[in-house]
Amino acid sequence: MRSTEALPARRHSNCERQERIITEALAERWLDPERQQALRLVAMVGLGTLPLAIEIWSSLERRGPLADHLNEAFAAVRSELIR
Secondary structure (H helix, E strand, C coil), rough: CCHHHHHHHHHHHHHHHHHHHHHHHHHHCCCCHHHHHHHHHHHHHHHHHHHHHHHHHHHCCCCCCHHHHHHHHHHHHHHHCCC
């Protein structure tokens, strides 16, 4: 039971760690401190988009490069944001 309760906490901690690592990498590329919040948002969206692209790719029996599905997922995010 305790391992089941610990799983969501561990998953949340892992997501936060991944978000921080990605945000730091983006901040090294774009040095403007005023962009920190925007770069963090990009990291969060990226972390949410990747599992969806993997799910679609897997449902298609892994046909074609995963990168193609990831690009399509990001294009969908971009499209919805500019609506």
